[in-house]
Amino acid sequence: MHTLRDLPSVDRLLTALRERNADAPHDLLRAAARAEIDLLRNEIQAVVALPEGTPLELLVGRVAARLARELRPSLLPVINASGVIIQTNLGRAPLSAGALEAMARVGAGYSNLEYDLEAGERGSRSTHLESLLRRLTGAEAAMAVNNNAAAVYLALSGLALGREVIISRGQAVEIGGGFRIPDVLRQSGADLVEVGTTNRTYARDYAAAISERTALLLRVHTSNFRLMGFVHETSLAELAELGHARGVPVLDDLGSGTLLATAPYGLTAEPTVQESVAAGADLVTFSGDKLLGGPQAGMIVGRRELVERLKRHPLARALRVDKTTIAGMEATLLSYLGGRAADEIPVWRMIAAPLEGLRARAELLAGRLSLAGTQAAVTSCASAVGGGSLPGETLPSAGVSITPGSDGLSRRLRLGDPAVVARLTDGRLIFDLRTVLPEQDTALAQAILAAL
Numbered sequence: 001m002h003t004l005r006d007l008p009s010v011d012r013l014l015t016a017l018r019e020r021n022a023d024a025p026h027d028l029l030r031a032a033a034r035a036e037i038d039l040l041r042n043e044i045q046a047v048v049a050l051p052e053g054t055p056l057e058l059l060v061g062r063v064a065a066r067l068a069r070e071l072r073p074s075l076l077p078v079i080n081a082s083g084v085i086i087q088t089n090l091g092r093a094p095l096s097a098g099a100l101e102a103m104a105r106v107g108a109g110y111s112n113l114e115y116d117l118e119a120g121e122r123g124s125r126s127t128h129l130e131s132l133l134r135r136l137t138g139a140e141a142a143m144a145v146n147n148n149a150a151a152v153y154l155a156l157s158g159l160a161l162g163r164e165v166i167i168s169r170g171q172a173v174e175i176g177g178g179f180r181i182p183d184v185l186r187q188s189g190a191d192l193v194e195v196g197t198t199n200r201t202y203a204r205d206y207a208a209a210i211s212e213r214t215a216l217l218l219r220v221h222t223s224n225f226r227l228m229g230f231v232h233e234t235s236l237a238e239l240a241e242l243g244h245a246r247g248v249p250v251l252d253d254l255g256s257g258t259l260l261a262t263a264p265y266g267l268t269a270e271p272t273v274q275e276s277v278a279a280g281a282d283l284v285t286f287s288g289d290k291l292l293g294g295p296q297a298g299m300i301v302g303r304r305e306l307v308e309r310l311k312r313h314p315l316a317r318a319l320r321v322d323k324t325t326i327a328g329m330e331a332t333l334l335s336y337l338g339g340r341a342a343d344e345i346p347v348w349r350m351i352a353a354p355l356e357g358l359r360a361r362a363e364l365l366a367g368r369l370s371l372a373g374t375q376a377a378v379t380s381c382a383s384a385v386g387g388g389s390l391p392g393e394t395l396p397s398a399g400v401s402i403t404p405g406s407d408g409l410s411r412r413l414r415l416g417d418p419a420v421v422a423r424l425t426d427g428r429l430i431f432d433l434r435t436v437l438p439e440q441d442t443a444l445a446q447a448i449l450a451a452l
């Protein structure tokens with residue numbers, strides 16, 4: 001039984017700690033010592049049962065543990081066994097080996113970020129991605145910003161400040177995380193003009209709303225929901241025809257956007273960026289880390305004159321991408337140019353992963369877990385693409401289920417090292433192998449066994 005009098009002073013504790021934590025900064029050590037003494041004082045006052053040892057010994061151990069916690073990063077890798085390929089909360093697209101290598105190479109030293117090596121003078125950071133994006137999308141010009149929200153914001157601010165933007169009522173949507181198209185329009189200083197009805201909007205509705213105040217016709221991919229039944233959306237080609245006849249540019253916010261067709265993978269056709277450009281959109285915006293499978297960024301491609309205006313806009317500086325993002329994005333786009341995207345980009349490898357391969361991995365994992373005495377079985381499950389693309393659609397997948405699954409087990413898995421996020425349904429914990437990188441299979445088995 002300890003009393004408050006047994007508590008060491010901060011200085012006494014610091015002396016004891018100095019020997020063990022010789023290289024820890026003094027302020028860090030002192031703050032940890034204070035915090036742990038306070039905690040122990042509360043425990044003694046509350047007559048909490050304490051482990052063996054003198055208060056000094058107890059505190060030395062606890063301060064060391066606190067320092068280890070404080071010096072651990074908060075952002076940690078997670079094994080995604082949830083079956084959602086593009087999961088915003090889990091960091092969206094895992095990067096390709098080529099992208100990671102390029103980011104490390106460029107990030108570790110100096111680069112020609114804004115330096116023209118041929119001329120030996122100042123260059124522009126937008127050149128690195130522009131020609132690739134032009135070739136891949138067929139657009140005249142391109143630029144990259146921090147994310148797609150920034151791309152939409154810059155386009156609206158740069159082209160429609162104090163003027164009107166016409167949008168279908170059915171597309172004035174919230175994308176997620178509170179990103180609402182009407183709010184972004186207001187923030188950018190543009191006036192929103194909604195036309196049509198929630199389910200049906202015709203080209204004539206847009207035509208009737210065009211005035212000398214109209215700056216843009218805006219089409220927004222409705223991303224995470226789908227209207228069905230008695231619906232009519234004006235096609236992009238119709239909008240472009242109308243816009244061009246009346247001298248009003250058309251902005252197409254594709255959201256995810258994709259450079260590869262999704263139909264060959266058994267999914268509905270997600271509109272490609274090339275299709276939007278070909279259909280006559282004057283500007284197209286899309287994310288870098290959704291179906292494109294690269295680092296976080298927002299792409300703007302389209303007519304040269306409009307893109308140049310956005311590049312010169314003061315906001316462009318505030319929204320610009322850094323060198324590692326450009327390096328990772330360039331490597332990602334080079335995979336597309338080389339025709340190797342489906343083999344090299346993790347998001348596409350996951351979409352393309354054949355069911356038999358997933359089932360074979362599930363059998364291995366279930367076997368490992370069963371050997372250790374766990375109730376694990378191979379199960380069929382369904383993966384989702386996520387990232388606001390292809391809502392409601394799934395890919396048949398295979399995984400392992402553990403019965404009984406519980407909130408407690410889910411929690412231990414989340415707090416393990418590495419952390420694992422799985423799906424708990426009907427009392428079963430399901431690990432969908434489509435979203436687990438194949439090289440993580442062993443780590444996943446170990447993490448599950450540790451959590452059990």
Ligand SMILES: *Cc1c(COP(=O)(O)O)cnc(C)c1O
Binds near residue numbers: 175220255
């Ligand atoms: C995801 C999405 C955005 C936002 O893109 P971020 O890259 O997350 O900033 C904007 N518009 C649509 C239609 C989207 O799906």
